[in-house]
């Protein structure tokens with residue numbers, strides 16, 4: 001059957017009902033036409049990032065919605081623990097790349113659909129690669145990866161005299177789940193709130209202060225964490241690192257955690273919780289993934305066809321107890337690290353006191369930045385100067401001594417700019433240092 005005829009076959013009748021006639025919920029500007037389904041099936045190019053819990057659902061949903069040119073990136077291989085929900089994978093697939101197995105499965109199951117797989121990291125591709133897609137949809141469990149692709153799409157925007165060139169926008173649809181909770185959002189880079197605009201929604205990963213877990217544990221997690229970070233290294237029962245997938249290891253940690261919990265009258269240490277704390281995971285729930293992926297795929301469909309008004313722009317979903325969803329418009333942050341084009345001012349109390357490592361700590365711990373291992377370069381007296389970079393061993397060794405120097409010792413002056421690079425973004429961020437002592441001096445001068 002020729003392509004044209006196939007588009008008209010009964011198989012896609014459900015799509016044609018939506019795209020070839022208006023409905024009460026259609027977009028006000030929607031013009032039904034035969035051409036839309038043709039675009040969807042033969043032209044529209046979609047990138048799915050992640051072929052895990054959400055990714056499998058997304059690929060299935062998109063393929064069954066008629067999208068045929070789908071690309072998928074995933075850097076992971078299949079593990080046995082994936083099989084309960086990542087339904088494109090079978091036992092025989094364990095050890096093989098998720099992207100490739102998922103693509104093969106969908107291609108063989110949905111006639112005419114062509115999924116192209118990339119067993120790679122998103123960082124392995126540049127703007128030229130990402131520019132070829134009409135829409136990008138993410139099913140990731142990593143905040144770093146989300147931030148990186150967000151930064152990439154923002155860096156691809158074109159501005160003519162400060163006016164955003166709309167044709168340079170690639171919509172990003174982002175789904176995320178955590179246990180029985182999930183969210184889905186639509187990001188039009190440069191126009192609506194981006195991942196960094198709402199960075200404070202992702203609190204830094206929970207870590208427990210060592211003094212609490214050692215001296216004043218209050219939660220079952222504190223007891224488990226104590227066994228994990230203190231008792232295991234000390235007693236090292238198997239002579240190896242703690243392996244969260246080894247039931248003997250988990251049993252050992254479970255027993256010791258129970259003993260410790262008893263000492264402090266704490267209840268709630270269970271095998272499952274031990275597993276969760278040791279592996280630092282929240283169990284994935286198949287139904288949550290299915291709902292969030294379906295919402296994301298629907299948004300892809302809406303944007304690709306313009307038939308309905310897209311989600312505006314952040315939906316939260318929760319089925320811990322019954323089902324609850326709520327949608328609100330998250331707002332663009334005026335001085336967003338990624339999308340505002342406004343230099344970031346980092347306030348430092350006193351450059352005579354503050355050391356370079358304190359500045360780095362601000363960049364890592366402040367909820368606005370949440371960087372992982374920032375590298376810092378500046379210009380002093382017209383010369384480029386590397387302050388600190390941890391990712392390249394030789395440079396790290398050479399610049400390590402700077403960490404304990406104060407900002408004054410390093411020659412950093414009020415208002416100076418520092419270029420910061422980090423794995424959370426493909427782009428360098430410029431920060432401007434502002435020393436509060438200058439305010440004090442100014443006040444003294446005025447008074």
Ligand SMILES: [Zn+2]
Pocket residue numbers: 193194195196197198332333336337338339340
């Ligand atoms: Zn932003």
